[in-house]
Amino acid sequence: MSAATVLLIVLAIGAAAFAVAYRRAAGLRPEAGQKLHSRAGYHGAYAFVMAVLPAILFLALWKAASPAYVENAVWNDLPEQVQTAPDSNKSLLMGMVTSIGDGVRRLSDAELEQAKAGSVDLRELFAAKGVALASSGEPYMVPAAVAYNEMTDASVRYSGIGTILLALAGAVYGLTGISVRRRARNNVERIMLWGLMAASTIAILTTIGIVLSMLFQTISFFQSVPLSNFFFGTVWDPRFAAAGSGGTTGQFGLIPLLAGTLYIALVAMLFAVPIGLFAAIYMAEYASRRVRSIVKPVLEILAGIPTIVYGIFALATVGPLLRDLSAALAGGQPFILAQSVLTAGLVMGIMLIPFVSSLSDDIITAVPRAMHDGSLGLGATRSETMRRVILPAALPGIVGALLLTASRAIGETMIVVLAAGVAANLTINPGEAMTTITVKIVNQLTGDLEFTSPQTLVAFALGITLFAITLAMNVFALYIVRKYREQYE
Template identity: 50%
Template sequence: MSLGYILLALLVLSVIGYVLGRSKAVSSAGGDGRRLHSLPGYYGWNVVLATLAPSLLVLVVWLFVQPAYINTQVASLISQETVAKSSLDLVLSDVLRVADGLDVAVESGALSQEKAQALSAGSVDVRALLGDLGVALASEVTDEILHAAQAYRDINASGEFYRAILVLAVAIAGFALAIARTHKDFRARNVVEQAIKWILIAAASIAILTTLGIILSLIFNTVEFFKIYPASEFFFGTVWSPSFGGGSELGILPLIWATLYISFIALAVAVPIGLFAAIYLSEYATPAVRAIAKPLLEVLAGIPTIVYGLFALLTVGPLLVDVLGNDGLLGVGWMQGASSVFTAGFVMGIMLIPFVSSLSDDIINAVPQAMRDGSLGLGATHSETVKQVILPAALPGIVGAILLAASRAIGETMIVVLGAGAAARLSVNPFEAMTTVTAKIVSQLTGDADFASPEALVAFALGMTLFVITLGLNIIALYIVRKYREQYD
């Protein structure tokens, strides 16, 4: 039974359980709901939870365990000679591809009933069968791989059968147990609320464990990278020149410099505009203007970054060349191409405006009204109140907002990929093309490079470095914002 049918069966069983649980509870109270310990709906939900929770838990565990078990069993069928010629992962991918082709042929009805039965019994020439279906096999797909693909299909089919039996058996057992203990004195509300509490704890744990898994993945692969490449050359090298044939120079300094340079330009654009917009919206704009201007400003935050990247590549970059190029309007010759640090930084700054303005606006509005009234009561003008009272009071929160925007700028990818270029260099000229850490993470993990090579593993070292930088900025920002809230809440 496929996964979709299992979920449909569980859904139908849970709906029936809700109706039966509710009706049995009401019947045990003689039709008088006031004699029930809990509301009638709680008894129905108790049956639903008893049906779904254990069965879904078994299903999730099975979905994680079965692929690993099948890969282990199939790998035992592959000889060491075959693995030595390539790698086990590549061989298993070939096995899976052939098995999927056979499954598609069976499900689409391309096979006759006799051939489908012969395929299930393992008494058919798989290579000849795929040839009859017009499926071309590469020369490296050996008879051993075909035999392993057939074994994969058999084990997978058996696993799906036993999975359906076990999941449905657990669901029916939970259903029967919940119905059996449903009566008017059963504390259904307590059981349901406790179950909901554990579901919420599980949801929070998933978020925490996902974060932990990301961190551990970065750490372990970074350690593997530093086992085969010196850490001193990585952190202090000034040349970035990966070569998948060997002899790579993987110094991170040019990438860090370009990342910080672009982020600085982005903040130089976003902070003044965003802060001034926040001051206007919170202190000067009428309610009608604010109701229109603030949503329009925040639309910028909803635009995908790939759109900003295309805007940098197709509009801002060529426009800067037309103004600052050799044949441009000013004729200064600063821009030699559309891709540059300034192009990416300027467009990224536009993207960050809503981050700075929205956070600053909320922080300025959180300043107590009594401070405004006191300043105005002492004879200060509105502008003097903003400059000498409101902004100093909101300054810690504004600094936190700027640091959060800086973290967002440092981690941006698509804008710098399309707008900044691909050259790794140390230069102070903002009109030259450079590249950042995020752009190189993308480039190093694309292609057919050996995953165990330093040229591929360096992406994790880059990611770990970027993670530490952004984590530090976030911690500082949160500390400042928390201090601000403690002072003015």
């Protein structure tokens, strides 16, 4: 029984519990002097929650813990010489066992006995069944795979039975005790409060986990590379080395990457903010309803285009156009390369226009209409009202929108790869190529590298640096928002 089938059964039990509880609660008749504490819908919702919520939590916990338990049990049954071998790799061997387990399900009894006896080549046998193996395997892996399949099937069966029984028990509990004074509404609201608290806690713990996962790897990196070389270095030359080759450490200067990140984001913001903000002002104040209903959806279409498409547009159209235009202006030698800061910034700015315009438009239209009408009533023009009343009142929200836009620009990768290249240059010429922190994070985490080498661990140092930059931007934005909110409220 699959997990989806079990969930459907649990939801069906919950729906039946809701219907029965609702009907029973609707039939209650308070005596003289009594008052119905909760409506029938709350009684039904409580029965539904008691039937569904504990069962789903049980199923989720079982699915999370069961694979680890099964793998440990199978691993402990492997030959002792395999477990204690110096070159033994648990994850690799268990991956092989699970692959063999997929093939074992397709074997006949005779073929299975031959596989257990080791009289056939497992790779050839399973290839005929449509299962590819990385190696021929060992004879002890077949019994281990059979045991793995049996334990997995038992786990699925028991988890399904336990989940359904728990759902039935929860439904019975929710249906018992339905009375005039039952505090079903309080119980439902309390459960919802716990759910909201759990969601908030998960969000906080996820953030903490992300930071800690980067922090520990960053500490390992700085044990090999001094802080001064990373934060004040002006040369990026990691000197990639294949796994086990013992390559040299290289140079990990952050400044070229940080300069490229901020430079490209600045060019993008200089292009996107004026256009997006003016578009928002036009749609909020000057455009008719018909024009607004057409212009705003068209602008928001840009937000749905994948960034790789923008990158291809930059590589195939914008970059060559700027290069040829600069060559014509300079008399033959272009002063803007096809892959340059200007190319990436312009295309990224096009991508960011809908973020600025849509968010700013929503913020401007959220300003109380009384402020707008009062300003016009005192004799101000529409432009004066926008400049001196609406925009100052909407400034905290606009700052937040620009912060979100800047964060998107700093974190962009695909456009930079195709439009600005991967060269870690340090220059102030926007016509030359530069790269960003996010591009180098991708480069450092791809390829055949040792995960403990400085060439790979530097990606975590770059990641936590980027996190610190965005955190500082958030703190500054909160300061601006609070300052002007107090002024205009």
